[in-house]
Amino acid sequence: MSSRADASNDVDRPYPPVAWCSTIALGCVVIGGIVMASYAPRVAPLGVATALLVAGALFLAGAGVLLTRVGPFAWSKFVTFFKWSLLAYLVVAGMIEFAFVRDHTNGASLVIVTLMLVIFALSVPMNIAFTVARYGEID
Amino acid sequence: MTDGRSVVPAVTAPDVAPARRSIEIVPRRGLALVGLAVVFVALSIAGNWTWALMFSHVVGGALWTSLDLFVGLVLGPILGRLSPATRAEFTARFMPKMVIIMPTLVMMTLAAGFQIARKLGDLSPGSPNHPWLIASFCVVGVMAVIALGILEPANIAVLSEMNKTEPNVERIGRLMRRFIYTAGVTGVMQIATLVIMTRVGSR
Numbered sequence: 001m002s003s004r005a006d007a008s009n010d011v012d013r014p015y016p017p018v019a020w021c022s023t024i025a026l027g028c029v030v031i032g033g034i035v036m037a038s039y040a041p042r043v044a045p046l047g048v049a050t051a052l053l054v055a056g057a058l059f060l061a062g063a064g065v066l067l068t069r070v071g072p073f074a075w076s077k078f079v080t081f082f083k084w085s086l087l088a089y090l091v092v093a094g095m096i097e098f099a100f101v102r103d104h105t106n107g108a109s110l111v112i113v114t115l116m117l118v119i120f121a122l123s124v125p126m127n128i129a130f131t132v133a134r135y136g137e138i139d
Numbered sequence: 140m141t142d143g144r145s146v147v148p149a150v151t152a153p154d155v156a157p158a159r160r161s162i163e164i165v166p167r168r169g170l171a172l173v174g175l176a177v178v179f180v181a182l183s184i185a186g187n188w189t190w191a192l193m194f195s196h197v198v199g200g201a202l203w204t205s206l207d208l209f210v211g212l213v214l215g216p217i218l219g220r221l222s223p224a225t226r227a228e229f230t231a232r233f234m235p236k237m238v239i240i241m242p243t244l245v246m247m248t249l250a251a252g253f254q255i256a257r258k259l260g261d262l263s264p265g266s267p268n269h270p271w272l273i274a275s276f277c278v279v280g281v282m283a284v285i286a287l288g289i290l291e292p293a294n295i296a297v298l299s300e301m302n303k304t305e306p307n308v309e310r311i312g313r314l315m316r317r318f319i320y321t322a323g324v325t326g327v328m329q330i331a332t333l334v335i336m337t338r339v340g341s342r
Binding site for chain 2: 022030077088096128132
């Protein structure tokens with residue numbers, strides 16, 4: 001990519017696997033959520049849930065790191081789509097959190113569920129925004 | 140969950156005729172209805188209101204599954220036989236609506252369903268429905284990852300591409316291929332949901 005003009009004509013170039021990382025992060029917290037919900041109203045074994053949470057966090061962080069290395073990119077488009085989809089998924093995550101709190105989930109279980117929901121609410125917008133922006137006009 | 144997989148067979152790389160009009164990716168007028176649905180489900184959970192929970196779960200679930208299967212099995216093949224210009228026009232009008240309809244139905248179904256299961260004791264290990272509900276969680280988990288991680292980003296990216304003055308036909312076709320690859324899995328999951336839910340309901 002020798003110049004910005006070249007870059008703008010090359011939006012179909014290979015990108016780092018940002019979307020894959022954020023999708024795997026989503027998968028980790030979905031599985032973790034299933035584990036937690038499967039045990040309700042009992043307390044789920046937190047070891048498995050914590051491991052999935054950590055794996056999800058690592059993949060999401062990995063996606064973030066990869067994103068910083070994409071080179072020329074449609075950042076304005078990324079930010080626009082990220083913030084609006086984040087808003088939407090914060091509402092969804094809030095609903096799920098509300099259901100767990102309403103069902104008297106508390107202590108470490110609630111902390112893990114909340115953190116999983118944070119990863120959920122970040123990974124989906126990350127995926128949407130990256131997928132849209134990678135084909136957008138490079139800033 | 141934005142399941143526009145049905146439109147997929149309709150749009151292939153070589154013959155897409157991109158829509159020229161500006162596309163509203165998220166129809167703003169529909170957001171009011173989404174807000175109403177969110178408030179309704181939240182109040183149902185807060186009040187543990189049996190009828191409202193059942194309404195949200197049954198209506199949301201029935202529409203979700205029906206739409207998914209209808210679009211995949213009926214609408215998709217029909218679209219495949221339309222002219223490229225007609226397909227593009229349909230896609231431009233149809234997919235934005237799916238962007239708000241499907242997540243809303245999914246939210247209604249899952250949030251109310253979990254609360255009903257808690258209320259009726261189906262989540263207790265001693266309940267005969269417990270294993271079926273766990274199976275249902277797994278089915279929903281697979282659909283969630285496919286829909287949120289693969290299909291929804293592609294759906295929005297296609298709409299964004301179609302909004303350009305000169306949409307890249309090859310790129311749209313490439314994004315739409317995701318729908319074809321995942322259509323079989325989603326269909327099987329929806330059939331599994333029907334089996335599980337009717338099984339749970341008949342106990």
